Amino acid sequence: MVVTTVREALRLFVSERDWAQFHSPENLAKSISIESAELLECFQWDDEDLYSAVDELADVLTYCFLLADRLDVDPDAIVLNKLKETRKKYPADKARGRSDKYDRL
Amino acid sequence: MVVTTVREALRLFVSERDWAQFHSPENLAKSISIESAELLECFQWDDEDLYSAVDELADVLTYCFLLADRLDVDPDAIVLNKLKETRKKYPADKARGRSDKYDRL
């Protein structure tokens, strides 16, 4: 079998292990939070470990891609779609150089 | 300007707002944790709100893609690379149908 995309590679990995049974949307959401915290741990004490950060980011992304597949959405598509909304909430001329929430712009 | 990829679209969005100054790896890691928790909130009380979950997943992914770009790595590539390691830690014949950690297989 030739695997050509990340989605296919993840599907094959999961099916070979019969793990789909554990991958409810809720369990994947928990897993994303858990891995995000391991990523955050690379920056816990005013230091930063960027090498480990790449490794942990890969774990977060893996669960995100699994959840996207479970919810039958395309990762790139939902990011681009959300970006459209965010563009409206944060117009460039108002938001430039500011980290305030949209309701304080 | 024709934007053809998610990475380019995100870069343009950030540069138009002069937000790169806020996007240190640490701040992006915090943001990934924060958005992950909003995703988890869709499953807080034995219910599930899958419609909102897609929306929140988009936010988690957005910050993941921004961090990947900041760390100069490709999201798909690091996921596939990590998958190789995970395949070794969880051999299909040992891990099949089990949610145990690799050191308990």
Added chain:
Amino acid sequence: MVVTTVREALRLFVSERDWAQFHSPENLAKSISIESAELLECFQWDDEDLYSAVDELADVLTYCFLLADRLDVDPDAIVLNKLKETRKKYPADKARGRSDKYDRL
């Protein structure tokens, strides 16, 4: 020295190690998130490990108490104070038996 309260015990522990320098409110907030995720990990895959959960809850509480001390507030007092507000947001007769957010009651 006789240590009589948790606050005093934590202060002594920190000062013996000269760790106050690392305990900025932000670093403690990150630590609370990190330990919360380790607690969540006890419930990751439809199982539950309550023995480990107690252990991880202790870690979350430790950082919460350190942050409370850093912000010069009393843990019990702020919980009781918040409870007063929550009582108003969730009147017993409206909220009974429902897990909805206050704006949907």
Added chain:
Amino acid sequence: MVVTTVREALRLFVSERDWAQFHSPENLAKSISIESAELLECFQWDDEDLYSAVDELADVLTYCFLLADRLDVDPDAIVLNKLKETRKKYPADKARGRSDKYDRL
């Protein structure tokens, strides 16, 4: 009824609303993660909002106390107990002024 402790106040609050049914250990663990992220949000972009931080810390603590009660442990007792172990893992003379993990001291 005279409420004299935080535990009693929380128990009364929950029972008046018939919310114990939602407070499984897992749901409380999720809630602790969710509230921790709201606390972290007070420090998202190199700024800090200590006023809101107290408010969010109260929410984290509330769920921690509810979980402690659900697991039938005393918050102070488990923190003090864990502190004993941490004292051994991080001897003052080795750990002084260092934020390294115990296995790197």
